[in-house]
Amino acid sequence: MNTKKRQSYTNHIQFYPAHHFVFYPLAILLLILSISMVFIQEDKLLWGFIAAIIVLIIWVSYMLRQHYSLILQNRIIRLEVRYRYFVLTNERLELIEHHLRDSQIFALRFASDEELPQLVHRAIKEGLSSRRIKKSIVNWIPDNNRV
Numbered sequence: 001m002n003t004k005k006r007q008s009y010t011n012h013i014q015f016y017p018a019h020h021f022v023f024y025p026l027a028i029l030l031l032i033l034s035i036s037m038v039f040i041q042e043d044k045l046l047w048g049f050i051a052a053i054i055v056l057i058i059w060v061s062y063m064l065r066q067h068y069s070l071i072l073q074n075r076i077i078r079l080e081v082r083y084r085y086f087v088l089t090n091e092r093l094e095l096i097e098h099h100l101r102d103s104q105i106f107a108l109r110f111a112s113d114e115e116l117p118q119l120v121h122r123a124i125k126e127g128l129s130s131r132r133i134k135k136s137i138v139n140w141i142p143d144n145n146r147v
Contacts, residue, residue, distance in 0.1 A: 007142030009134045012110070014146055019065065027058045073146065074102065077109050081116075089117050096124060103130040112139035 005011060015021070034051040038044050085093040097105065104123050107130035111119050115137060123133055 006140070007110075007144065008140050009137070012134075012140075012143070014144070023061070024058070027054060027061075030054050031058065074106070077106055078102075081105055081109050084113065084116055085120060088113055093120070096120075099124040101130075104128065104133060106130065107133040109143060110134060110140050111137050112141055115139060 031051060031054045034047055034054055037047040038051060041047055082093045082097070085091070100108075100120070100123060108116060108119055108123065111133075119128075119133060119136060122128055122136070128136070
C-alpha cells in the first residue's frame with residue numbers, strides 16, 4: 001500500500017532533511033556565533049576569519065551538492081520527456097524543443113501521458129511559463145526522486 005501523499009503543484013517541493021534541517025541550521029548557527037564573537041571578543045580579526053571560513057563552507061557545500069546532481073537530473077528529465085513524447089506521438093521532441101526553455105521542459109515532466117503532447121504544443125504556441133504549465137496539469141505524475 002502506497003502511503004505517500006499524492007503529488008501536486010502545491011506539494012511537489014522536496015527537502016533533504018539531513019541537509020536542510022541539520023547541516024544548514026548548524027552552519028548558520030555557527031556563522032551567527034562567529035559573527036557575534038567579532039563584537040564580543042578582543043581578537044576580532046580571528047573571529048572575522050572564522051566567520052568568513054564558515055560562509056565559504058556553507059557556500060561550497062551548497063554549490064557542490066546542487067551543481068553536479070542538478071546537471072545530471074536535468075539531463076535525465078530532458079531524456080525522459082523526449083522519450084515519452086516520442087512514444088506518445090511517434091515524433092521527435094528534439095525537432096521542436098528549441099522553442100522550449102529548460103524550465104518548461106522540466107515542468108512538462110509532471111504531465112500525464114494524455115496531457116503531455118497537447119501541453120508541449122500549448123507551451124510553444126502560448127509561451128506558457130513553467131508555473132502555468134504545472135497549474136494546467138490535471139493528472140499530475142509525481143516525481144519523488146528529485147534532488
